[in-house]
Amino acid sequence: MRMNPLPESKITLSDGKEVIVKRSNTPLLLLGVLILTYLSIRLTGFSLSVIFERIHQFFIILQDMIPPNWSYSSKLWKPLFDTIKMSLLGSILGAICALPLAILAASNIIKNRFLTVTSKLILSLLRTLPTLIVALIATFIFGLGTMAGTVAIFLFTIAYVGKLLYEQIENADMGAFEAMHSMGLSTIQSFRYAIFPQILPNYLSTALFCFEGNVRYASILGYVGAGGIGLLLNESLGWRSYANVGIILLLLACTVFIIEIISEHFRKKLL
Numbered sequence: 001m002r003m004n005p006l007p008e009s010k011i012t013l014s015d016g017k018e019v020i021v022k023r024s025n026t027p028l029l030l031l032g033v034l035i036l037t038y039l040s041i042r043l044t045g046f047s048l049s050v051i052f053e054r055i056h057q058f059f060i061i062l063q064d065m066i067p068p069n070w071s072y073s074s075k076l077w078k079p080l081f082d083t084i085k086m087s088l089l090g091s092i093l094g095a096i097c098a099l100p101l102a103i104l105a106a107s108n109i110i111k112n113r114f115l116t117v118t119s120k121l122i123l124s125l126l127r128t129l130p131t132l133i134v135a136l137i138a139t140f141i142f143g144l145g146t147m148a149g150t151v152a153i154f155l156f157t158i159a160y161v162g163k164l165l166y167e168q169i170e171n172a173d174m175g176a177f178e179a180m181h182s183m184g185l186s187t188i189q190s191f192r193y194a195i196f197p198q199i200l201p202n203y204l205s206t207a208l209f210c211f212e213g214n215v216r217y218a219s220i221l222g223y224v225g226a227g228g229i230g231l232l233l234n235e236s237l238g239w240r241s242y243a244n245v246g247i248i249l250l251l252l253a254c255t256v257f258i259i260e261i262i263s264e265h266f267r268k269k270l271l
Helices: 026-044 049-063 070-075 079-105 111-130 131-142 147-172 173-183 186-224 228-239 242-270
Strands: 009-011 019-021
Touching: 009 228, 049 242, 070 079, 070 242, 079 111, 079 131, 079 147, 079 186, 079 228, 079 242, 131 147, 131 186, 173 186, 186 228, 186 242, 228 242
Parallel strands: none
Antiparallel strands: 009 019
């Protein structure tokens, strides 16, 4: 049964031969996207009229943030550094632990299908867990504070870096690896000398990129008690102290910008 109702067309070449032009699936794909969009709007209750009616509230809040409360900045440095330290430690530990998991998930290195499927399943499960939920659970286990935030960032980094890393390993050139393996080197030794140098720049670049994002994520982990500047952000929003929110967001934006500049510099050197 043909799913595409569009007629096929033919092109006659100069030698008299006819070539059938395959029917395009683009109209069906567009129709499917339109149907899914319509269903999404109905299910989520999305309304453009509400946006137009309430968008002015955003500018009122933005106006209240300006000028920011500069005197409040003296209370923000410690939580801000806590946020950076939490992100840095979670990112470093997560990137290190992602490496063995990525090796186990790479089907061209590990021939045991059970191990590769299990490793990929673990990475998939970690990716499906929202970082906020992980941080909330971590606060129940480790208590309120930066420890819970570090654990949440650690698990997110394993999932993010691990996923990209095993794809890089599976796309690596296997010539040198197979040659070393046939010479008697173990799988780990062959990986160390043949594959690891190939993926190392991308591995470090991915870890740096993940660290950039983690600084932003860490700022909202305070909403569930995971420490850092997010605690003060939540408190200021709760008290409608928008001038305090303004200075918090300004400091956070400057910090993320500086980290991105440094990270981008090193990533360009690596790639």
